[in-house]
């Protein structure tokens with residue numbers, strides 16, 4: 487048996503790799519095990535919107551996500567500096583068109599909410615469109631602009647984490663036995679395992695499809711219009727997504743539902759009209775019953791832990807999830823908020 491592994495992490499998606507990175511920074515020795523390789527699950531995608539919840543009706547999930555979004559810049563800068571590989575992070579901000587007077591009024595109320603809740607570290611404001619080629623069509627001529635939203639490139643982010651983990655002496659392998667504490671960060675497949683183990687529906691997979699278009703808007707703000715995320719990446723591409731499918735036969739198949747998403751994006755954003763689609767992608771998001779992350783010890787299995795349920799915002803949640811899990815496993819410090827806890831969901 488190999489000597490000296492403090493923590494084995496099963497699953498090399500964004501949760502498993504981010505936890506490995508923080509554990510290594512805290513001085514632990516770590517091995518990540520994934521038979522399908524890094525980014526083989528829903529983390530190997532193309533969208534990568536790190537977008538906040540609306541600043542109102544505050545709760546533990548929104549506070550946790552705000553912390554994570556505010557941690558992201560330092561987190562990804564550290565990953566890039568250590569491994570020498572670019573995760574494609576940029577705090578680009580985001581624009582959302584306002585359809586009518588009611589939406590404008592609501593957006594202004596939320597601006598007041600953001601001023602109180604976002605600790606002066608980002609703004610949410612109503613602005614006029616200034617770039618007719620990029621800004622989505624808006625019946626009122628107005629948009630919400632927030633300065634908290636960021637982006638990363640999911641596939642690049644996984645590769646950057648693997649590089650940083652390796653540079654710190656961690657390993658990412660296809661097969662190995664358990665050694666030390668074990669963290670199960672196994673995404674939608676892991677939720678199925680929990681469903682069987684606990685004899686109830688702990689969570690399910692929700693399929694999503696997204697597309698990548700060739701268009702260089704690398705410094706432009708992200709857009710959210712007509713339910714579609716439009717995310718410019720640093721490599722001269724723009725991602726549009728996503729579908730949300732509870733019932734599906736083939737998790738990897740792309741179909742006409744994605745054409746509808748692309749058509750909506752083209753209708754809303756003039757610059758996308760003639761942009762070539764260069765990639766279509768589908769993945770299965772891990773959705774816990776609560777729709778929140780599922781974090782903590784595996785009840786009845788000493789030394790085993792669960793980090794799952796990233797659902798639609800796994801990339802946005804990853805920095806804070808990684809810190810909370812690393813503290814729990816290494817130091818026994820339990821800062822998992824209510825609504826995320828395995829003892830509530832599985833106890």
Ligand SMILES: Cc1cc2nc3c(=O)[nH]c(=O)nc-3n(C[C@H](O)[C@H](O)[C@H](O)COP(=O)(O)OP(=O)(O)OC[C@H]3O[C@@H](n4cnc5c(N)ncnc54)[C@H](O)[C@@H]3O)c2cc1C
Nearest residue numbers: 497499500501527528529535672673694796799800801802
């Ligand atoms: C179309 C689409 C668009 C999305 N857009 C965004 C977005 O814009 N912003 C955002 O924040 N999130 C987004 N998400 C959600 C995000 O991708 C997920 O929340 C996130 O990838 C979940 O990460 P994970 O590490 O928990 O799971 P996964 O990435 O699925 O990783 C789980 C890993 O576990 C491995 N595994 C499974 N079983 C085992 C086992 N027994 N042993 C070892 N390894 C195992 C798998 O091979 C896999 O690599 C999107 C998802 C989809 C599908």
